[in-house]
Amino acid sequence: MSAAPVAILLAASASGMAASLLAYLLLRMRRERVLSARTAARAAGDRTEGDGNGIRPRLAGIALRIGEAVSPRLPPRWVSRYADPIRRAALTESLTPQAVWGWKVAGALVAFAAFVAVSQHFLLALALSTGALFLPDLWLKEQGDTRQQAVLRQLPDALDLWTLMVEAGLSFDQSVLRSLERMKTGPLSGEMRRFLAEVRMGSSRKDALLAAAERVGLPEFSSFATSVAEAQRLGATMGPALRAQADQMRLRRTQRAEKRAQEAPIRLLFPLIAFVMPTVFIVLFGPIVLALMKTF
Numbered sequence: 001m002s003a004a005p006v007a008i009l010l011a012a013s014a015s016g017m018a019a020s021l022l023a024y025l026l027l028r029m030r031r032e033r034v035l036s037a038r039t040a041a042r043a044a045g046d047r048t049e050g051d052g053n054g055i056r057p058r059l060a061g062i063a064l065r066i067g068e069a070v071s072p073r074l075p076p077r078w079v080s081r082y083a084d085p086i087r088r089a090a091l092t093e094s095l096t097p098q099a100v101w102g103w104k105v106a107g108a109l110v111a112f113a114a115f116v117a118v119s120q121h122f123l124l125a126l127a128l129s130t131g132a133l134f135l136p137d138l139w140l141k142e143q144g145d146t147r148q149q150a151v152l153r154q155l156p157d158a159l160d161l162w163t164l165m166v167e168a169g170l171s172f173d174q175s176v177l178r179s180l181e182r183m184k185t186g187p188l189s190g191e192m193r194r195f196l197a198e199v200r201m202g203s204s205r206k207d208a209l210l211a212a213a214e215r216v217g218l219p220e221f222s223s224f225a226t227s228v229a230e231a232q233r234l235g236a237t238m239g240p241a242l243r244a245q246a247d248q249m250r251l252r253r254t255q256r257a258e259k260r261a262q263e264a265p266i267r268l269l270f271p272l273i274a275f276v277m278p279t280v281f282i283v284l285f286g287p288i289v290l291a292l293m294k295t296f
Contacts (some may be wrong), residue, residue: 060099067102074101082140088217089143090187107132147187148218152236154188155220156249163242172228172238173199205232220249264283 028208071079082097089095090248111132113124118264165175176192183189198208213225224245231241 041170060094061243063102063106064096064099065097065102066105067096067100070101070105073096084217085137085140085144088147090190090215091140091143101138104133107135144217148216150186151188151191151216151218151221153184154186155218155224156246156253158183158188158192159224159242159246159249163239163246166242167239172205172242187216188281205229220252223248267277 013042079097079101082100086092086095086097086100108129112125112129115128116122119125161179161182162172162175165178167170170178171198176196180192183192194214195208198211199205203211209225213222216222216271227241228238228244230236231238
């Protein structure tokens, strides 16, 4: 009988852990939506006036100065390797490879000072602060992946819309212009606005599309851009080329959904083992262990 309150307490603890896991997952989903919205606003060219007086631009300026001092002492390929991730993340206007190295060095120095102040162990602090060097890399990769996923979600529907408009008699440029009125603000709409702007400034449709494909860095978008460019070069009708691309995009979207569904049990395995199973064992065997401890 005395084990009943213990069982209730253990059950409450298990419920608390499950609630914590659920809260973590919800916060992660919200964070992904916020990152997607920020990427969309950046791609659309939205800028908030007066940001130059905030602390973030000041920190960015300090990081840039540190990076400009450190970069000449590094191998050139170490610096230039960040050009592609910055372009894929659509941060070319606010970030440079030198600034990335500035953030890396500044983060490592701050982490080293913090670890030394807390642990008083020089070598341990040096080893742990080395990990701060890779934080900007992870952040850049996450920004680029978020932007690419946003493009990947919008592209099949946009292709269907462009195909219908082209088959109805509009040119490709007019179709893109009309579709921007119906598309949600995001990386894809930002890239297509930039494509139209470059065409108006005298660039060929092929060069503008291939430049957009290079910035996005997605095989699906590159395939679409190449198909449209080849149709224009050969003088072929744009409708069938877009229709083939739209069908291919829908097929790939279905395949990605099936792949994620197959991977779901594997991804759930770790949370199940780490959070659910221990609490179940505690609830089931905790009272028994306590009763045996009192008996013996």
